[in-house]
Amino acid sequence: MTQKVAFVINPNAGVKKKINIIDFIKTHFSKQIAYDFIVWKNKDDFDSVRDQILAGNYSIAVACGGDGTVNQVSSVVAHTNMALGIFPLGSGNGLARSNRIPLNLNKALQIIERGTIKTIDGALINDHPFFCTAGIGFDAHIANEFATSTKRGFITYFSTSVKEFFGYKPNLYKITVDGKVVETRAFLITVANAGQWGNDVYIAPEAELTDGILNVSILKEFPKTAIPMIGVKLFSKKIHTSIQLISEKGKNIDIEFSGELPIHFDGEPITAKDKLSITVMPLALKIVC
Numbered sequence: 001m002t003q004k005v006a007f008v009i010n011p012n013a014g015v016k017k018k019i020n021i022i023d024f025i026k027t028h029f030s031k032q033i034a035y036d037f038i039v040w041k042n043k044d045d046f047d048s049v050r051d052q053i054l055a056g057n058y059s060i061a062v063a064c065g066g067d068g069t070v071n072q073v074s075s076v077v078a079h080t081n082m083a084l085g086i087f088p089l090g091s092g093n094g095l096a097r098s099n100r101i102p103l104n105l106n107k108a109l110q111i112i113e114r115g116t117i118k119t120i121d122g123a124l125i126n127d128h129p130f131f132c133t134a135g136i137g138f139d140a141h142i143a144n145e146f147a148t149s150t151k152r153g154f155i156t157y158f159s160t161s162v163k164e165f166f167g168y169k170p171n172l173y174k175i176t177v178d179g180k181v182v183e184t185r186a187f188l189i190t191v192a193n194a195g196q197w198g199n200d201v202y203i204a205p206e207a208e209l210t211d212g213i214l215n216v217s218i219l220k221e222f223p224k225t226a227i228p229m230i231g232v233k234l235f236s237k238k239i240h241t242s243i244q245l246i247s248e249k250g251k252n253i254d255i256e257f258s259g260e261l262p263i264h265f266d267g268e269p270i271t272a273k274d275k276l277s278i279t280v281m282p283l284a285l286k287i288v289c
Contacts, residue, residue, distance in 0.1 A: 003059040005035040005085070005112065008049060008073050010065030013089035019105070021064055021089070028106055030113045040069070050076050058082055060288055062112055066090020067132065067198060071266035074285055075129040078122055083286035085112040092198020092267060094132040098209065099289040112288055120209040122284035123193050126276055130265035131285055133197055133204075136255060136276060137188030137219075138168055144262040144269035170221040173257050177216055178250035190217045191253055191278050195237070198267070205237040206247070212282040216253055218246040253278040 009021050022037055029035065038052045053061050053076050062085035063073035070086055074095075077084045088096040088103050099120070102108050125134040142161050173189060175182045190197070192204035192215040204215040222230065222244045233239040240247050255276040263272045 003034070004057060005033060006038050006053055006056055006058040006061045007035060007064055007087070008038045008040060008053065008061055008069070010040050010043075010063075010069040010089075012043070013065035013069060021087075024105065025064075025087075025109070029109050033113060040065075040072075046072050053077070053082075054080075060085045060112060060115065062087050064089060067092050067094055067267040070095050071130060071132075071268055074122070074131050077286070078129060078131075078281070078284045081286075083115075083117045083288050085288040087112075090198075094194060094196055094198035094266070095287075097198065097200060098132065098194035098196060099287055101289050115288060117286050117288055118210070119283045119286050121193055121212060122281040123191065123214055123278055124281060125191065125263065125265050125278045126272055128265045128270070129281070129284075130193070132194045132266050133190050133192045134263070134265040134278065135188060135190035136173075136257070136261055136263045136272070137171070137186055137190075138165075139188045139190060139197065139203075140262040140264040140269060141168060143264040143267050171257055171261065173218075173255055175216065175218060175248070176254040176256075177248040178252055180248065180250075182218065182246060182248065184218060184246065185221045187219045187221055189219075189255060191215070192217060193280075201234050202237045203234065203239060204247070205240055210283070212280060213249050213251060214253060214278065214280050216248040216250065218248070220244050220246065251280045 040049045060083050061073050061077050063070040064087040067090050074084050086096045086101050087108055122131045170185050170187045172185050190203045192207040195204050195207040196202045204217045207215040233242050260271050260273045262269055
């Protein structure tokens with residue numbers, strides 16, 4: 001039974017849907033459930049938001065925004081008695097889609113009202129929590145470029161990817177998965193808790209959110225003639241059948257490389273130097289879905 005809900009609002013989200021988030025929730029959310037609004041005003045300061053979430057005796061904290069907002073709220077809620085709710089306002093909505101949370105906002109609120117909870121895994125990449133995917137290579141490079149763009153949405157992401165593709169040079173990596181070593185030049189490496197990046201683009205179709213295992217998808221350097229087939233397989237949940245992909249599974253993953261490179265966790269870009277260490281966090285997050 002839902003007790004008390006915190007709606008954590010990223011005021012920069014929802015612009016493309018042309019809604020006032022607070023007014024929409026006041027109009028459409030159940031009057032029988034107690035709730036508060038917590039507004040994340042300063043994108044560089046989440047500490048005050050975290051303090052409010054933890055101090056409010058909430059049963060559910062709802063991330064109202066995109067994948068970055070979902071990641072931040074999830075990181076607070078993980079390993080507590082609170083559950084994560086998602087009011088999906090982002091470009092990719094990877095964790096929402098992976099948990100069959102409707103992108104229709106009325107239906108998403110109904111899911112929160114029902115309060116049905118399951119527990120899923122999470123993971124750490126260099127001590128940063130993530131719950132959908134993390135990685136290094138071209139997708140991290142695009143996440144870094146996308147973060148600085150003034151426009152959002154899938155079209156912007158796609159056009160940025162096309163523009164950057166032809167100048168991108170794959171790097172050499174040493175990947176160790178539970179002791180097994182793979183050395184290759186890779187276009188990208190994704191460590192997946194969920195099967196998709198977002199927008200129903202599946203980089204690890206065999207990944208499961210509750211198996212205590214991370215799936216590692218290593219997309220090798222490939223000829224440009226392979227682009228159409230790789231695209232088809234990403235959207236049809238068949239990329240694991242591609243000869244261009246190396247698939248591994250494990251609980252502890254190290255990725256070694258030379259120098260400083262962009263990485264991402266749940267689409268949020270940062271940089272790392274020389275090495276990544278990724279570990280699974282079994283059944284770390286309760287989620288309303």
